[in-house]
Amino acid sequence: VERFMQTYYLHARTVQQVSARIVDRCTGTPSRVGARIRQLMGRDLGDGFTEIGREIHILPRHQELFAEDPVRLLKAFWYAQQTGFALSQGARDLIRGNLDRIDDAVRRSNRALGCFLAILRERTGVARILRQMHETGVLGAYIPEWGKLTCLVQHDLYHKYTVDVHTLLALEYLEQLDRAETTHAEEFQAIAAHLERPEVLKLAVLLHDIGKGEGHGHVATGRRLAVQILERMGLAPEEIAEVEFLVANHLVMAHLSQRRDLSDERMVVEFARQVKTIPLLQMLYLLTSLDIRAVGPDVWTEWKGALLWELYLKTHTILTRGIAEGVDDAARAAEVGTALLAELTAEFAPAAVRAHLDKAPVRYLLTTTAPRVAQHLRLIQRLEAGAEAAVQWAAYPMAGHAEVVVCAYGRPGRFARIVGTLTANGMNILSAAISTLADGLVIRQFQVDDGRGMAIGDPTAWARFEADLDRVLRGVADVRELILARRRDVLRRPAYKGRTPPPTRVEFDNVVSETHTVLDVRTADRLGLLYVISSVLSELGLDLSLAKITTEADQAVDVFYVTEAGGSKVPEGPRMEEIRRRLTEAISEGIG
Structure with a gap:
């Protein structure tokens, strides 16, 4: 398919270039007398190039300039960059007719390299010039590998x-x-x-x-x-x-x-x-x-x-x-804990702060700032007042996402229910971080957007989420039904209409993290996918510490940092195969 489409685009490109040449010649050809006057008024740029009417021309007496020095095929574009003038249609045609002069000797020439690097060193005009070099074939002649x-x-x-357009766009950006x-x-x-x-x-x-x-x-x-x-x-x-x-x-x-x-x-x-x-x-x-x-x-x-x-x-x-050879997490966590205690006692009782920090895992101490710990302590106070879950959100429009923190005591499947409730309320989850304290309190922090890269800052939307979450956690509402209702309300085009969706791939990495198994899941994106995956992980008795969610077109690439219930990594062999099988089956079945 790729080769067929490449052939098609190459032919379409040729038609476009020929059409442009015909239009240029029909609209831009001056009379013979006018052409002579324009030549006399032209400004010599050097190397046989002349500026006439804000275009770079090659006069008839210089038609052999590329035969005399093939490096001028590159130099033409350097002049175009320096002056800001376009190469005339005649100059471009002459360049195309002399591409075979860029041989291996030119490609190895120090002068050619110097000219090419001079073009690249400029702050502006590089993408424009390289695009012109590409369109005339000079770039592919100088770098034959580029032609493919x-x-x-x-x-x-x-x-x-296409790859060539993508590359030139990157330079343009x-x-x-x-x-x-x-x-x-x-x-x-x-x-x-x-x-x-x-x-x-x-x-x-x-x-x-x-x-x-x-x-x-x-x-x-x-x-x-x-x-x-x-x-x-x-x-x-x-x-x-x-x-x-x-x-x-x-x-x-x-x-x-x-x-x-x-x-x-x-x-x-x-x-x-x-x-x-x-x-x-x-x-x-x-x-x-x-x-x-x-x-x-x-x-x-x-x-x-x-x-x-x-x-x-x-x-x-x-x-x-400087890169340290060893990192003592326990010692660093102790230092951080002491600093946090000193900073937070202005607002909270020292005993409450100390109790919270003593119950927190090392990773929490190393990654959580004092303002964030203060936020968690306030949410814990709300839990102690009798709430099923304590929720706080904040929108960050410039960053394109909102953040919501949910504090609640751990129950099997609770993370999946929270994820499902977010999904049912139209909130696209970007990442989730989970910290479990020694007393069973779980602090879950989510980054979400509206699915279009925009932060969700409507208080009504968040109030609706909190109400739904309270109903779900108390068992009054079924999160699956909420997701299904959301799916019926949202007009979603078939992701893989006319094509077979990609197979689900589940991969494990026990190397990148010293403490967790990293689980990579790549599959067709669909509403409720994260709820399905997190439900299976809970059913399998896996503890989740971090989730990062990426969507590439209509394909989801989800990453989960997990451990077994006792805190160890997932062992290789049958256990990994069981997880892979259960996830693949559940993703295939969906939520109904």
Whole structure:
């Protein structure tokens, strides 16, 4: 399918280019006398190029300029970038007619490399010029591996553009930073503005998907091809190594930020060890952001941006202070507990604070700020007054999500009921963090949006959720019925109309976390999915500490940090197979 669609788009592209040439010639051809006058009034740019009427022309007496020096095929675009003028249709036609002059000698030429890097070093106009080089065939002639990406379709619902268009869009977004209005846009701009060698980042963006022209496994292939291309160009070894690292790891930050526990310092430290330097971290952060933004409309969300920024900041802190060889969590937790006690006794009785902290797990102490602990203590006071559950919410419009904290004593299946009630109220769950105290109190913190990347700040909506949750937890209402009612009310297009939905995949990772088994579930997205999964985990006796929810087009990618009831990781073998089977069956059956 991908090859068929590539052939179709290549033919359509050819038709469009030929049509544009015909229109240009019909509308822009001056009279012979007028043309002569324009030539006399033209401004010589050098290398045989002349500016006439804000266009770059090649006069008849210079028609052999590319035969004399093939590097001028690249130089033409450097002049276009420096002047801001477009290449005339005649110049573009002459360039297309001389593409075969870009041979291996030109590709290995230091002068060609110097010209190409000069284009990349500019702050603006890089994406526009590379797009013109692509349209005329110069980019594919200079980098033959790039030619395989032309009109290459990615056969999934997630990627909306062909690989070449996606890549050039990513470069375009880099130049549009000054107009970005998203959270952390200023920080993004500052990082990009202070790069020592911006051309290294732009080479990485240009080549990050170069392996897709060879089929599956594009990261490993792309790494090899990037080195091959840059060595042929004659780039400095240290710059080749940097681009190689960026291409090889361009998916890592998105994976860690969206699907792993960012409060796990050991995980972040291991990532910092891989990155090694702050300049590489900065470029990898920028590359990751640009790559996600260029996938398609609405793929980038404020939530993804916030997670990515959190990983960047934590890694930057570790690289700045130096990577410690050992992390003593118990000692750090004791220090944090002492500091929290001192800070919170202004509002709460010292005995109450001390009792709460003594019952809290180490992870809670290491990841919970004093204002957050104070919030939890207030919710606990409401529970002690007789509430079934204590709820507090806050909307963060700039970040594109709302946060809700639910405090209640643990009961089997209670997390699933809370999740189901959120779903039934039209709240799209982005993540969930669970802290269980020694006395059975469970503090559950959710990040949610409205399904379109917007925060939910309507007090009426939250009051309705609290009322439904109270009814569900007291056994007055059936959460499954609430979800089914929601599904009937919401007009949802068939996710996989005319196609077979992807199979459910359940994978386990006992390495990335020292304390938990990480469960990755990838399946077709549907209303109530998280409720179904969390219900099965509860039935299997698994304790859930963290959930991170991602949707790629119509496919859900959900991650769960779980342990057995006694606190151990899930053992490999029959137990994992049982979990995989039960989840697959339940997801297939749905909720009715």
